Amino acid sequence: MPMLGGRGLWLCLAAAAVAVAVMATRLMGWWSPRADFRLFIPEELARYRGRPGDPGLYLALLGRIYDVSSGRKHYGPGAHYSGFAGRDASRAFVTGDYSAAGLVDDVSDLSPSEMLTLQNWLSFYEKNYEFIGRVIGRFYGEDGLPTPELTQVDAMITKGLEANKQELKEKQKFPPCNVEWSSARGSRFWCSQQSGGVIRDWIGVPRKLFKPGAKEPHCVCVRTTGPPSDQTPDNPTHRNRGDLDHPNLGEYTGCPPLAITCSFPL
Template structure:
């Protein structure tokens, strides 16, 4: 009886697998059945010309109908080079030549990837998504390629870096700065310096980039615990962030002065 049950189970699995394969080949089963998949030559027909079937463009392999923005993308318009293709790279570089209107974004920086992500958000918000184009970012089955996964990873890291930068700016807001030929540079702090509103003023300090001699003026909180210190820490000192290891005082400037000068 056990042997019969086992044969029945194996037969059932084989039949199910064969049915699934047949359905997939016939197009009945597709996890992305509602999403159209273009080949590049097909997408190239959608340039908005008189006899063209529509006006589409692709960004990171995602195809959008930009007919509502026709004046920007139709033949002869400023951004007509984007129509009918994936020109992801040009969204960042601004190179609208044939050599620049390509989908290769492999060498873009993290900040450029963030710009590209912002463009993708723009098109997702303002235009209809109509499908995907086979190539660098999507396969024939409409599934993401390893290169798209890498791009998305870079975008995630870019967002994290941006959040970290904003967090550091809140901790160390940039100083107000002015320069004159007679007095040199003046650095000072206020409750709105660097575009950061806060309930403290702080004092000017040089904040050095780790491992370099590069620095810029920031305002540093002088009271309370350090910004990165956990509440209740027994080593807590009432010096704000003054003891941060990457900070240096300005020469000939009182440690608690709100304004400092440097020679012209």
């Protein structure tokens, strides 16, 4: 099994950067002008709820309309997600609020990570349902072009993708510990070459990682030999302690400094 250390780490980060670029390109394609779509006002879209006599079963997400007739068991009248039919209820895709107040298209206060959830849903509909057109309103103007609000959504999605890339980079540097708790033995933290789902060629030792804004530290595995991960090329000297001297790390009281397992009985 290949280990994700050294060259493997940089290959992984490079792949993440490519993924960000690819997704940004895809988003630009989704928003760009097209000749093969219809424009709907909200009142017209409301007629497409799959009821007897309705012309179809459509829903909208971030202003993009999809024919979900093949998913009638999910979106048709009386189905669990029937509230999405005939409208743009983008907000509810994240919040899970299916009330009248929640089935709306206002996503202005969502976080970048929540915007990524919407992007994932958009990918799902692009893949599984037919794109029909766009809703005139919050996300598209009467000319069918993106509004400033949709441009802001795009920027937030890109920000979320960049944050994910940074999180991956940090997780490679400080993989989460393995954690075990029982009412009989208490807590145990330990490191391995696959802890936290990160495969690597080193094991490391448990440390508390303090992150700005976080209420509590969390356990990470820290490399104990070689140069620090953030060493610059113009400073080749190091103490052969890996990342142990990182200022945001703290030792666990009662655990030997270089032990790969820390146990805390009740």
